[in-house]
Amino acid sequence: MTRGREEAPGAERRSSGVEGDEGAGGGLPRLESGIPRLDYILKGGFLQSGTYALMGPPGSGKTIFGNQLCFEHVRRSPGSRCVYVTLLVESHSKMIRHLSGMKFFDAAAIPDRVYYISGYPALRDQGLSGLLDLLRRTLRERRGTDVLVIDGLESVEQRAPSALAFREFVHEIQGLSSFSACTTFVLSSLREQTHAENALVDGVIELTDQLIGPRAVRELTVHKFRGSDYLRGKHEVEIDTSGMVIHPRIEIQFDSPRESATEERQRMRFGIETFDAMIEGGVLSGSATALLGAPGTGKTLLGLSFLVEGAGRGEEGVYFGFYEPPPRLCEKARQVGIDLETHVRKGTIRLIWQPPLEHRMDSLAEQLIELLRQDPKPRRRLFIDGIEGFRAASVYPDRMPRFLSAFTNQLRMLDVTTLVSEELDLFTPLIKMPNAELGNVVENVILLRYVELRSQIHRLLSVLKMRESLYDRSIREFVITGRGIEVASSFRSAEQILSGQARVAAGLDGEEEQ
Known part of the structure; x- marks a missing residue:
């Protein structure tokens, strides 16, 4: 993370909550503190x-x-x-x-x-x-x-x-x-x-x-700050060998986003032919997608497939994760035929791993947004592997809805197409968003889950939500092989899949209904 910046990460210099508004004290001479982001909170520094x-x-x-x-x-x-x-x-x-x-x-x-x-x-x-x-x-x-x-x-x-x-x-x-x-x-x-x-x-x-x-x-x-507007409320403070760094709350930094991104929107493919067909050729650029699934269902591999497919088309990608360090991630991808390592060496995909330490939620978001703003390009891809990492870094859990709304809006304004993974229970008879705040701020929701049938575990994939787009509502079985993720054309052998209580239908495979 860049320590020497006085403004909020990537934010344009402004003196009030609305761009272009000079605000109170806009014409008075200022003394900049030099303490990273404090001058942004004070709308330019001390008078x-x-x-x-x-x-x-x-x-x-x-x-x-x-x-x-x-x-x-x-x-x-x-x-x-x-x-x-x-x-x-x-x-x-x-x-x-x-x-x-x-x-x-x-x-x-x-x-x-x-x-x-x-x-x-x-x-x-x-x-x-x-x-x-x-x-x-x-x-x-x-x-x-x-x-x-x-x-x-x-x-x-x-x-x-x-x-x-x-x-x-x-x-x-x-x-x-x-x-x-x-x-x-x-x-x-x-x-x-x-x-x-x-x-x-x-x-x-x-x-x-x-x-x-x-x-x-x-x-x-x-x-109190006479003669000027300022950002109210509490802001995180970090002290290390660089000195003091302030992390303004993300939801107040980006409280006035533009209505839409400037780039023409396109379909962003996953590189999995059957699945891309289910979603009309891919998710729309500049959108946010939640990948829901139990541990081991393939969320990380689906996210990496998305990044590698984009890199092959010249679209840069960023992996931002909390659980697997880069060497292990590359090895995991290589075992299933996803050539992640080549794109990492070329620089078309960047791997950012946050070790399991005490992070600060706003600092994590700043780090990511600063990275994306360093070299703005159209139609970049981002995979956040584990939104739980941000939630664990939050001191005040009730901030999450506002934080996620502001964070995803800012990513859209940067024309970044974002995937976010979220953990579900291993087996559950009910399907619901584990965290309503995530479902409210993303355009698309993809569900990966297990179902047990005939003493075997099957993986299922379905699209629960896609704003601004048609999509196939059917449930598909998928497998993970040495060639990557392969999605079947249908799941014909089971019924009541979404209930979590699969049973063999009468007349199929010569079996009686169980």
């Missing part, structure tokens, strides 16, 4: 000379946020300077030692362009007025400073003789920012309801770090 509060518990990433903003700012803006003021937090030497492993950290920028100073001695000895004098003197001496970070504001509130004195201090900080043309960030560990400064500052951002079940989840929420 210059504003004062912003960043709050959160210990470990939520406040110090990384402040330092990453400073180093990214001086990197992107030659001649700029930042001042980082600490108040009863970790020592500068320890802070720099911890930051040295981060990719954004640049020791050469210290102390000329990123200047660290402790404000606690002045606060302790001279009170709030002494700290203000130190800030004014530092900004005056270090001309050209356009970012000021004050880390540990709770120390100021604890030292303030009254709530009014603390509010006056914040008000003075605002005036200092405006007078010095300096954008100021105050970092605090206090909880939201005790933040007296929130009513005074221009924006309030909260970082959280909580356990949801066994998972530790970091999130960012913008509670």
